[in-house]
Amino acid sequence: MSEYIIEGGNRLYGECGVQGAKNSALPILAATLLCEGKSDIYNCPELLDVDATANILMHLGCVVSRSGHRVTVCADSASGTEIPEPLMREMRSSVIFLGAILARNKRVRLSTPGGCEIGLRPIDLHLDAMRKLGAVVSEEYGNIECTAPDGLKGATVSLSFPSVGATENIIIAASTAKGTTTVINAAREPEISDLADFLNGCGAKISGAGQGTVVIEGVKRLNGSSHSVITDRIAAATYMAAAAATGGNVRLVNIIPAHIGPMIDLFEEAGCKIRTDCRSVNIEAPKLLKSVKMIRTMPYPGFPTDIQAPIGAMLTKAKGTSVIIETIFENRFKYIGELIRFGAKIRADGRMAVIEGVPVLHGARVRTTDLRGGAALIVAGLASEGETVITDIKHIERGYESPEKTLAALSGKIRRIDNDGSEKSD
Numbered sequence: 001m002s003e004y005i006i007e008g009g010n011r012l013y014g015e016c017g018v019q020g021a022k023n024s025a026l027p028i029l030a031a032t033l034l035c036e037g038k039s040d041i042y043n044c045p046e047l048l049d050v051d052a053t054a055n056i057l058m059h060l061g062c063v064v065s066r067s068g069h070r071v072t073v074c075a076d077s078a079s080g081t082e083i084p085e086p087l088m089r090e091m092r093s094s095v096i097f098l099g100a101i102l103a104r105n106k107r108v109r110l111s112t113p114g115g116c117e118i119g120l121r122p123i124d125l126h127l128d129a130m131r132k133l134g135a136v137v138s139e140e141y142g143n144i145e146c147t148a149p150d151g152l153k154g155a156t157v158s159l160s161f162p163s164v165g166a167t168e169n170i171i172i173a174a175s176t177a178k179g180t181t182t183v184i185n186a187a188r189e190p191e192i193s194d195l196a197d198f199l200n201g202c203g204a205k206i207s208g209a210g211q212g213t214v215v216i217e218g219v220k221r222l223n224g225s226s227h228s229v230i231t232d233r234i235a236a237a238t239y240m241a242a243a244a245a246t247g248g249n250v251r252l253v254n255i256i257p258a259h260i261g262p263m264i265d266l267f268e269e270a271g272c273k274i275r276t277d278c279r280s281v282n283i284e285a286p287k288l289l290k291s292v293k294m295i296r297t298m299p300y301p302g303f304p305t306d307i308q309a310p311i312g313a314m315l316t317k318a319k320g321t322s323v324i325i326e327t328i329f330e331n332r333f334k335y336i337g338e339l340i341r342f343g344a345k346i347r348a349d350g351r352m353a354v355i356e357g358v359p360v361l362h363g364a365r366v367r368t369t370d371l372r373g374g375a376a377l378i379v380a381g382l383a384s385e386g387e388t389v390i391t392d393i394k395h396i397e398r399g400y401e402s403p404e405k406t407l408a409a410l411s412g413k414i415r416r417i418d419n420d421g422s423e424k425s426d
């Protein structure tokens with residue numbers, strides 16, 4: 001299995017760009033299924049989850065081609081209505097195809113995505129929403145089937161929780177439904193606005209994306225268009241956490257500072273100096289970080305659950321005690337067991353973690369438990385004295401494009417070793 005080898009204890013400094021957002025690219029690629037003609041999606045990160053999404057599109061009959069960060073999809077001959085279990089298992093977010101396949105082909109069959117490393121992750125809100133739009137939903141033996149023989153019809157859908165995936169599924173499905181759909185208590189994450197921007201560019205009529213109420217006026221057809229995916233705010237904040245944990249001074253360019261707004265206060269509370277301009281952020285960390293009072297993960301514009309683990313790793317060397325409360329997913333502290341191997345002092349109880357800063361971390365051999373937990377291990381490895389080996393890095397590669405290259409550009413000493421012992425180079 002491939003591994004990252006980190007020579008820790010070096011301050012990160014310098015400047016680099018940040019990848020396109022995984023959580024934007026996936027729903028946008030799913031939405032191309034509704035478009036006539038070709039869609040060109042630019043700034044698509046090269047990730048395992050994007051590969052899995054492309055595999056599903058091809059299985060459904062789309063022609064997909066990739067050239068670097070551009071993915072081109074033509075769905076004109078896509079008549080597939082089913083995603084087989086192995087493809088669903090490759091990526092839990094495959095449920096994002098539910099609304100697109102149903103809207104296009106009036107029928108969809110998927111296996112239940114089931115729980116994953118970070119929690120149970122039910123999809124009841126997605127299914128209830130499809131029912132509201134007129135679909136008949138049946139669930140049995142781990143399979144879900146939705147049919148809408150007369151097509152989907154606009155409706156008011158009120159979400160009991162602002163689920164990101166459910167909001168995206170509704171927006172996609174309602175884009176070509178008959179009539180108007182209103183989503184109340186919609187998720188407000190920037191990736192929702194990015195999806196709506198893509199669909200509007202294809203001829204959809206979506207307003208209010210990024211706010212609590214989204215209105216989608218169904219249109220008869222969507223035409224493929226070109227779209228550039230926004231920068232990944234979670235990847236940006238992960239590299240900021242790595243910079244902070246090493247006492248570094250880093251400038252990230254080509255980002256959207258407003259999207260990392262909910263995290264900036266925390267870096268400042270930890271003693272970092274943050275400067276932003278319209279497309280970049282500079283983080284200058286003190287030699288010794290300060291602990292923070294309490295972090296509570298919340299839907300956007302609250303503190304993102306996806307950055308909780310890298311920030312947890314950053315705080316292991318801060319002076320004092322920090323507390324994290326995870327409110328979104330029930331099982332997002334698995335990485336803590338691995339951080340303890342570095343000498344970190346952390347206790348987790350249910351949804352709360354208490355971190356007592358230690359003066360030094362020591363390099364360790366650790367195993368990645370999940371995507372963001374894996375990013376936390378990279379942060380800890382960079383901040384530790386000596387060598388760290390991180391195994392099971394496929395989890396990390398689901399969401400971070402070549403982190404070893406980005407960090408090398410910031411003078412981080414990290415190498416990726418392939419199964420056969422060779423170093424990855426391209």
Ligand code: UD1
Nearest residue numbers: 023093121122123124125126162163164165166306328329
């Ligand atoms: C998306 C992101 C993920 C991020 C999460 C929260 C993608 C591909 N993934 O995941 O990185 O961590 O948003 O910001 O964009 N829930 C239900 N029933 C449902 C749907 C969700 O109970 O039908 C619960 C989930 O179990 C979870 C919470 O709601 O506890 C948030 O889930 P949701 O916002 O839907 O996250 P995802 O779209 O799965």
